[in-house]
Amino acid sequence: MNNVERSFWELSAMVEFDITIIGGGILGLFSALEIRKKFPNSHIAVFERGILPQGATSRNAGFACFGSLTELIANVESMGEQETCSTVEKRWRGILKLRHTFEDLDIDYHQLGGHELFFDSKNIEEEISQMNEMLFPIFKNKTFALNKTKIKAFGFNKTNQLVENVLEGQLHSGKLILALQKKLREANISYFSGAELTGHTNLQDGLEFEINHQTTFKTQKLILTTNGFVPNSIQNVKPGRGQVLITNPIHDLQIKGCFHFNQGYYYFRNIGNRILLGGGRQLDFEGETTSDFGLNDDIQSDLIDKLKTIILPHTQFEIFKQWSGIMAFEETHKTVIQVLDKNVVYAMNCNGMGISLSPITAEELINYI
Numbered sequence: 001m002n003n004v005e006r007s008f009w010e011l012s013a014m015v016e017f018d019i020t021i022i023g024g025g026i027l028g029l030f031s032a033l034e035i036r037k038k039f040p041n042s043h044i045a046v047f048e049r050g051i052l053p054q055g056a057t058s059r060n061a062g063f064a065c066f067g068s069l070t071e072l073i074a075n076v077e078s079m080g081e082q083e084t085c086s087t088v089e090k091r092w093r094g095i096l097k098l099r100h101t102f103e104d105l106d107i108d109y110h111q112l113g114g115h116e117l118f119f120d121s122k123n124i125e126e127e128i129s130q131m132n133e134m135l136f137p138i139f140k141n142k143t144f145a146l147n148k149t150k151i152k153a154f155g156f157n158k159t160n161q162l163v164e165n166v167l168e169g170q171l172h173s174g175k176l177i178l179a180l181q182k183k184l185r186e187a188n189i190s191y192f193s194g195a196e197l198t199g200h201t202n203l204q205d206g207l208e209f210e211i212n213h214q215t216t217f218k219t220q221k222l223i224l225t226t227n228g229f230v231p232n233s234i235q236n237v238k239p240g241r242g243q244v245l246i247t248n249p250i251h252d253l254q255i256k257g258c259f260h261f262n263q264g265y266y267y268f269r270n271i272g273n274r275i276l277l278g279g280g281r282q283l284d285f286e287g288e289t290t291s292d293f294g295l296n297d298d299i300q301s302d303l304i305d306k307l308k309t310i311i312l313p314h315t316q317f318e319i320f321k322q323w324s325g326i327m328a329f330e331e332t333h334k335t336v337i338q339v340l341d342k343n344v345v346y347a348m349n350c351n352g353m354g355i356s357l358s359p360i361t362a363e364e365l366i367n368y369i
C-alpha cells in the first residue's frame with residue numbers, strides 16, 4: 001500500500017492544512033484548541049505517532065500541582081524569586097483553566113491536597129513562612145502549613161514532619177486525554193494517530209512534511225510538541241525517563257491525596273484504593289537521560305523499598321503494574337518555545353509539571369504563529 005497513487009478527493013481536501021501540530025500529548029491538544037480560538041476558519045490537524053499517545057501525558061502520575069515546598073525552594077535557587085513566582089502563578093492558572101475547561105467528573109479531578117514528607121527534625125517553620133509570604137500575592141492565603149497529625153493518620157514510617165498544601169489536586173491522565181480529544185472533534189480539528197513525522201522540507205509558501213516515511217502533506221505552519229523526543233537542532237533540552245508503579249487495590253487504604261519527598265524526586269498518590277508511586281531518577285541520572293522507554297530495575301526496586309519502609313510499612317501490598325514515561329528538561333527549568341526556522345516552532349513545558357503548565361504554554365505559543 002506504500003505507493004498508492006493519490007485520488008482527486010485526497011489531493012483536493014485531505015492533504016493540506018493551515019496549521020499542523022505534531023504530538024498528541026496535553027500540550028499538543030491544548031495548543032490545537034487555542035489555535036482554533038484564534039483562527040476559527042483554519043484547517044488544523046494534529047499528528048500523533050502512537051495509536052495511543054506515547055510520551056509523558058498518558059504515562060505520568062496525574063498530579064495537578066504547582067510545586068512542593070522544597071521544590072519551590074530549589075526553584076528559587078535556580079531561577080530566582082521573581083521567575084519562581086511567575087512560574088507558580090502560571091501553574092496555578094493552568095490548574096484553574098483545566099477545571100474551567102472540563103467537569104471535574106470527566107477527568108476524575110479531586111482536590112485532596114498535596115503533602116510533603118520530611119524525614120529529619122530540622123526546624124522548617126521559617127522556610128514555610130518565607131515561602132507563604134513570597135506566594136501571598138498569588139494565593140492570598142498561607143499556602144503551606146505543618147500538619148503532624150496526618151503522619152499518624154496516613155500511617156507513614158520514618159516521617160518526622162509533614163507540610164500540607166490544600167490546593168493541590170489529582171486527576172486521571174487517560175480521561176484527560178480522552179476529554180481533550182473530544183474537544184478537538186467538537187472544534188473540527190483533524191486528529192491522526194499512528195502518524196509519525198519523519199521529515200519536512202521548506203517550500204516558498206509553507207512546507208511539505210512526511211508521515212511514516214510514506215505520505216506527504218502540506219502546511220503553512222508546523223508546531224512540534226514532541227516534548228522528550230527533541231528535534232536535533234534543539235541543544236538545551238534533554239529527555240528524562242521517569243519510572244512509575246501502581247499497587248493492586250489495598251483494603252481500607254487511609255492514604256488520600258498527593259505526596260512528595262526528597263525535593264519532588266519521589267511522588268505518590270492514591271488512585272481509589274491503590275497507591276501510585278514514581279520517581280528515583282536521581283539514582284541514575286545518566287541512565288535515565290534517554291528517550292527510550294523501559295524499566296530501570298534498580299529504580300523500580302528502590303520504589304518498592306520506599307513502599308515497604310515509608311509509605312505502607314504495616315500493610316501487605318502487591319504490585320499491579322510498572323511502567324516508564326519520557327519527559328523533557330531544560331537546564332534552567334524554563335518553558336521553551338523556540339522558532340526552528342520560519343514556519344516551524346518547537347514548544348515544551350519543561351520538567352514534571354506539564355499538567356498544570358500546558359494550558360498556559362498553549363496560550364503563549366499562539367504568539368509564535
Ligand SMILES: Cc1cc2nc3c(=O)[nH]c(=O)nc-3n(C[C@H](O)[C@H](O)[C@H](O)COP(=O)(O)OP(=O)(O)OC[C@H]3O[C@@H](n4cnc5c(N)ncnc54)[C@H](O)[C@@H]3O)c2cc1C
Nearest residue numbers: 023025026027049054055056057063197242325353354355
Ligand atoms: C513518569 C512521569 C510522571 C509525571 N508526573 C506528572 C504529574 O504528576 N503532574 C504533572 O503535571 N506532570 C507530570 N509529568 C510531566 C507531564 O506528564 C509532562 O510535562 C506533560 O505530559 C508533557 O506533555 P506534552 O504534550 O508536552 O508531551 P508528551 O505527553 O510527551 O507528548 C508528546 C507526544 O509527541 C509524540 N511524538 C513524538 N515524536 C513524534 C513524531 N515524530 N511524530 C508524531 N508524534 C510524535 C509522542 O508520541 C507523544 O505522545 C510526568 C512525566 C512523567 C514521564
